[in-house]
Amino acid sequence: MAEGGPLQEYSNDDTSIQFCRLLDCPICLEQMHQPKSLPCLHSYCEECLGTYIVTDLSGDMAAATSFPCPVCRKITSPVDPSESKETWARQFPTNNLVQKFATLTKKTDTSSYCGPCKRKKNMLTPAKFFCRTNVMMFCEVCKENVHDLAHEDCDIVSITDENYEVLQNKPVHTCSTHNEKIDWYCEDHKFIGCSACIITEHRQCDTVKTVTEYLEKQQQSSHLDDVENALGQAFNNMILIKKSFDDKDDAMQQCQENDLKSISDLRQNFISYLDQKQDELTQDLTSKYKAEKAKVDISRQKCSRLMAAIQNTKDASRTAAQTVDHIEMIQLFHRGQTEIAAYNDLIVNISSSKSVTIKHDIDTNLATIDQSSPLSLGRILVEEQPCSLPDGVDRISNHTTLSNNRVTKVKTLNITVPTDKTYCTAHGVVLMENRNIVISDHQNDCLKLFSSEGKCLDVLNIGGWPHDLCLMNNRKVAVAVSNIKVGIHVVNVHQSTLTLSNVIKTPHGCYGISFIDGKFMVSTPKDIYRVGMDGKTAKVHSFSNSCHHLVCCPVRNLTYASILTSKDAIVTKLSSSGQTCVMEVGVVDGGMGIDVDNDGNLYVCGQKSKNVVQISACGTRIRELLTVKDGIDKPRAISVRGDRLVVTNESSADRNNVNVYQLC
Numbered sequence: 001m002a003e004g005g006p007l008q009e010y011s012n013d014d015t016s017i018q019f020c021r022l023l024d025c026p027i028c029l030e031q032m033h034q035p036k037s038l039p040c041l042h043s044y045c046e047e048c049l050g051t052y053i054v055t056d057l058s059g060d061m062a063a064a065t066s067f068p069c070p071v072c073r074k075i076t077s078p079v080d081p082s083e084s085k086e087t088w089a090r091q092f093p094t095n096n097l098v099q100k101f102a103t104l105t106k107k108t109d110t111s112s113y114c115g116p117c118k119r120k121k122n123m124l125t126p127a128k129f130f131c132r133t134n135v136m137m138f139c140e141v142c143k144e145n146v147h148d149l150a151h152e153d154c155d156i157v158s159i160t161d162e163n164y165e166v167l168q169n170k171p172v173h174t175c176s177t178h179n180e181k182i183d184w185y186c187e188d189h190k191f192i193g194c195s196a197c198i199i200t201e202h203r204q205c206d207t208v209k210t211v212t213e214y215l216e217k218q219q220q221s222s223h224l225d226d227v228e229n230a231l232g233q234a235f236n237n238m239i240l241i242k243k244s245f246d247d248k249d250d251a252m253q254q255c256q257e258n259d260l261k262s263i264s265d266l267r268q269n270f271i272s273y274l275d276q277k278q279d280e281l282t283q284d285l286t287s288k289y290k291a292e293k294a295k296v297d298i299s300r301q302k303c304s305r306l307m308a309a310i311q312n313t314k315d316a317s318r319t320a321a322q323t324v325d326h327i328e329m330i331q332l333f334h335r336g337q338t339e340i341a342a343y344n345d346l347i348v349n350i351s352s353s354k355s356v357t358i359k360h361d362i363d364t365n366l367a368t369i370d371q372s373s374p375l376s377l378g379r380i381l382v383e384e385q386p387c388s389l390p391d392g393v394d395r396i397s398n399h400t401t402l403s404n405n406r407v408t409k410v411k412t413l414n415i416t417v418p419t420d421k422t423y424c425t426a427h428g429v430v431l432m433e434n435r436n437i438v439i440s441d442h443q444n445d446c447l448k449l450f451s452s453e454g455k456c457l458d459v460l461n462i463g464g465w466p467h468d469l470c471l472m473n474n475r476k477v478a479v480a481v482s483n484i485k486v487g488i489h490v491v492n493v494h495q496s497t498l499t500l501s502n503v504i505k506t507p508h509g510c511y512g513i514s515f516i517d518g519k520f521m522v523s524t525p526k527d528i529y530r531v532g533m534d535g536k537t538a539k540v541h542s543f544s545n546s547c548h549h550l551v552c553c554p555v556r557n558l559t560y561a562s563i564l565t566s567k568d569a570i571v572t573k574l575s576s577s578g579q580t581c582v583m584e585v586g587v588v589d590g591g592m593g594i595d596v597d598n599d600g601n602l603y604v605c606g607q608k609s610k611n612v613v614q615i616s617a618c619g620t621r622i623r624e625l626l627t628v629k630d631g632i633d634k635p636r637a638i639s640v641r642g643d644r645l646v647v648t649n650e651s652s653a654d655r656n657n658v659n660v661y662q663l664c
Contacts, residue, residue, distance in 0.1 A: 022316050023101055026071050026308055027052060035095040040074045041335040042309065043095040050089035057085055071309040072342035073302070075557065097328070112159055114139035116146045131156045173327050182327060185214040190334075192327055206664075211326040218333065227336040228317060230396050231310050234343045238307045240390040241350070245300040249293065252358070256289050259360035259380075266362065266378070277376070284380045285358065292356045302346060310339050340396055347389065348580065354384040407625050410644070410660040413437070413454040420444045424656045426648035427548075428469030429593075430477050431639040437646055438493060439658065440466035440479050447479060447491060449498050460498040462489060468512045468549050468637070470520075476501065480522055482509030488520055488531060504535050514559055516552035521559050521574070523547040528561070528574065541574055549605075549637070553596045562591030562604055571604055571615065587622055588613050593638035593647070603645065605635035612638065612647060631659065 025032045027048040034046040044052070049070075057064050065081035067088075068074065078088040115136040117125035127137035131147060133154040138147050147156070173182040175194035184198045185191070187207040198208055209217070218224050263281055313336050320328040362378040415424050421444055428440035435452035440462075447460045464485040470478050472490070479489045488504040504520075512523035520531040521540075525548055528541035546564040553560065559574040560582065569581040570591040582602070590608030597603070602615040603625070612626040612635055626632045626647065633651035643663040649655060 022312060022319065023098055024312070026305060026312075032095075032098055035098040036089055036092040037095040038069050038074075038076050038092060040069050040072050040076065040338050041331060042069055042071045043098055044070070044089075046089050049092070050086060053088050054085050071305050072338055073345070074338065074342070112137055114142050116142040128159060129156055130159050183211055185209055185211050185330065187214065192330065211330065215326045215329060218330075224317075224329070224333060227333060227340070228314065230340050231314050231336055234340060234396055235307060235310045235314070237390075237393040237396075238303050238310070238343070240393050242300060242303045242307070244390045245296055245303065248355075249296055249300075252289065252293065252296075255358060256285065259285060259358075262360050262362065263378075281360075281378070281380060285360065288358055288380060288382055292358065295356075299350070306339065306342060306346065310343075313339060344396060347394070349577070350387055350389060353387045353577070355387040357383045357385070359383070406664055407630070407645075407661050408664055409630065410662045411454065412657050412659050413450055414657055415439055415441070415448060415450065415456075416656050417448065417456050417459055419446075419459060425650060426637060426655075426658055427467045428479060429637045429639045429646050429648050429658060430469045430471050431641040431644060431646050432471075432493060433474045433641070434495075435641075435644065436493070437639075437658070437660075438469060438477055438491075438498070439648070440469050442466055447498055449493065449496070451496075457496040458498045460491065460500065465509075467510065469639075470513045470515050470551070472515050478513060478515060478520065480510035480513040482511055486510070488513065488522065504531060504533065506531060506535070506537055511546075511548045512550035512561065514550040514552040516554065516557070516559060521550055521552070523550060523561065525564075541579060543572075549592055549594045551594045551596050551602075553600055556600060560594055560596065560602060562594040564590055564592065564607070570606075571602065583615055583622065587611070587624065592636050595638050595640045595645075597640050598642075603638050603640050605638050605647065607634050607636065607650070610634060626661070 023031050025035075025045045025048055026042065027044055030045075032043060032045050035043045036046045036049050037043045052070055053067050056067050066075050066077040069076055079091040081088075083091070112127045112130075113123065114125040114127045115138065117123075117139060125139050128140055129138045129143050129147075130136075131138065131151070131154050133151070133156070134147075136147075137159070143156075147154070174180060175182055175197060178194050178196040180194035180196055182192055182194050184193055184195060185208070186193070186198065186202040186205050187209065188205040189202065191197070191202065192211065193202075202208055215224075260282065263278055263285075313332055317329065317332045317336070319325075320332060359381050360378055361381045363376060415426060420441075423443060424439075424441050425443040426439045427442040430438045432438065436457070437450045437452070439448045439450065441448055442465055445462050445464060445466065447462060447466060449457045449459075451457055462479065462481060462485065464481040465483040466489070467480045467482060469480075472478055475493055477491050477493055479491065481487055481489055485503060486509050487506045488510060490501040490504070492499045492501050506522065506529070508524040508527075508529070510522040511525040512521075514521045518533065522529050522531055523543075525546040526543050527539055528543075528547070528550075530538050530540050541561075543561070543563060547561045548564055549562045551560050552558070561572045561574060563570055563572065568584060569579075570585050570588050571582040571594065573580040573582050583604070588604055588606035588609050588611065590606055591604055592607045593603075593605035595603045604613050604615065606613065610628050610632055611624050612632060613622055614625050615622050626635075631654070632647065633649055633654055635647050636650045637648045639646045645661050645663070646658055647661065648658045
């Protein structure tokens with residue numbers, strides 16, 4: 001936890017205040033001590049982060065192996081979840097940039113005297129130049145007779161220059177591996193490094209630029225301005241949301257006070273006979289109020305933390321711009337995108353939640369009391385309504401861009417084998433980690449395993465109609481079966497063989513399938529069921545049209561469904577709070593195969609539109625990857641892994657083949 005209280009100001013300018021805010025821990029709101037950085041780029045005191053993890057993962061969450069970031073709520077896993085939760089915070093990397101800023105703030109001003117003259121015992125010779133390369137000050141004589149004789153390419157400035165303070169304190173970023181200046185950026189891998197890193201690890205990459213060139217590109221395309229404007233809009237909207245929660249809290253408090261007074265007034269008519277009833281109702285009202293108030297407090301706390309993170313990012317971005325810190329600006333650019341995504345998730349959660357009103361309901365027969373009056377103080381009613389956002393608050397487009405990678409066909413694999421009874425129809429496909437391919441051949445009732453070169457390694461008879469496939473881990477897949485041996489067939493995938501592990505029977509035939517959090521989601525096809533490994537089945541969603549393919553996104557803990565025929569949604573997001581349309585009918589028609597990459601981007605097969613499209617994680621960016629020109633005709637199933645994707649077709653001319661593509 002931070003020690004010594006808030007960071008003391010060492011100057012009165014805006015830059016120092018912004019530095020102080022950058023060094024504040026979002027949990028304890030004091031200067032960070034032993035700062036630890038999470039993968040989402042938010043940093044906290046090591047002790048504060050450790051206390052938060054232990055508290056958040058207590059009780060029912062004690063068995064969890066990950067936790068949400070306190071600011072953006074992104075699910076984060078420690079390096080070694082098997083260790084005690086008290087040590088998880090220690091596993092994350094130290095934020096050296098924060099430590100460096102902290103060191104800078106503690107430095108006291110020293111008089112500017114010539115370094116070489118000090119060595120000659122002339123301690124008070126005023127300096128007029130500062131060499132950032134050698135980190136030394138020189139008078140005019142020593143600059144000409146000492147510095148300029150030995151150095152030609154140094155970064156030397158006059159200390160009378162108005163930018164001297166900024167140039168003197170401008171951080172110099174060096175590579176921790178090669179101890180060289182960091183000045184290159186690989187767009188393919190989003191990697192910042194020195195020239196040695198680029199030569200040894202990224203010389204095969206397509207787009208490598210200097211950090212200055214990359215930042216100029218972002219500035220020219222207005223992405224930096226877009227993100228800053230979006231952050232400003234998000235922050236203003238968060239003010240309105242927080243105010244709405246404050247107003248709701250005041251209204252609930254006033255409602256509680258009025259109801260308690262109403263109960264007390266009515267109790268006076270019954271005198272002491274109904275004292276016990278009053279106590280029961282009061283306890284009921286108070287407990288329900290506390291429960292709902294706790295929910296409002298949690299939502300308000302989320303807003304406050306996200307507001308603080310957005311404000312810190314905005315302030316840090318201005319500081320980085322003033323100090324011309326390109327690397328910091330790139331990191332803040334990506335952090336801003338993450339916070340906008342967190343803001344949009346919060347808006348979705350609020351929109352899908354319920355607003356609760358608690359009221360004291362009084363029987364009208366109690367207006368006057370006589371022998372026939374019922375002995376009752378009424379009841380406490382809890383009414384739910386859809387939660388509404390403040391006027392002007394809505395989702396904000398996140399200025400992330402889909403990659404501009406080209407898609408080229410690597411090869412076409414013929415999936416027919418001698419044991420086939422008829423033509424092939426590949427309803428499901430999975431691309432394994434070693435680039436072997438598993439196909440579910442619906443027409444021939446089997447699974448087929450092919451090498452990356454196209455050689456058939458094994459065939460496993462299913463004895464039913466296999467449909468969609470999903471990956472459970474690097475050595476296990478599951479297939480949905482709709483006839484005879486109805487249910488979920490779990491199959492082990494070895495280097496060159498397929499073996500049936502077990503069959504989970506279901507009351508309905510299965511079509512689409514995905515696997516998340518140790519449970520399956522299957523379509524039947526208009527209903528969605530959650531199925532446990534023990535066979536327990538629960539209906540969770542329904543569609544008006546057929547769904548033949550599902551996919552899960554572990555990063556966002558969501559399931560997506562593609563709809564075959566619909567007038568509205570083609571891709572739908574499924575969560576505990578309901579269904580949300582991700583893409584309407586338009587570019588894609590007749591949704592079939594669907595998959596998701598490591599960045600959360602979706603890939604959808606349009607069987608009627610004869611194309612394959614890529615959709616950004618937030619659903620605001622769509623581009624066609626493959627069309628008829630690329631040989632796509634009635635695409636059925638798709639699997640994406642890394643920079644490769646496999647697509648199957650149902651057209652009569654190409655149903656015995658699958659196509660392998662490369663993103664390059």
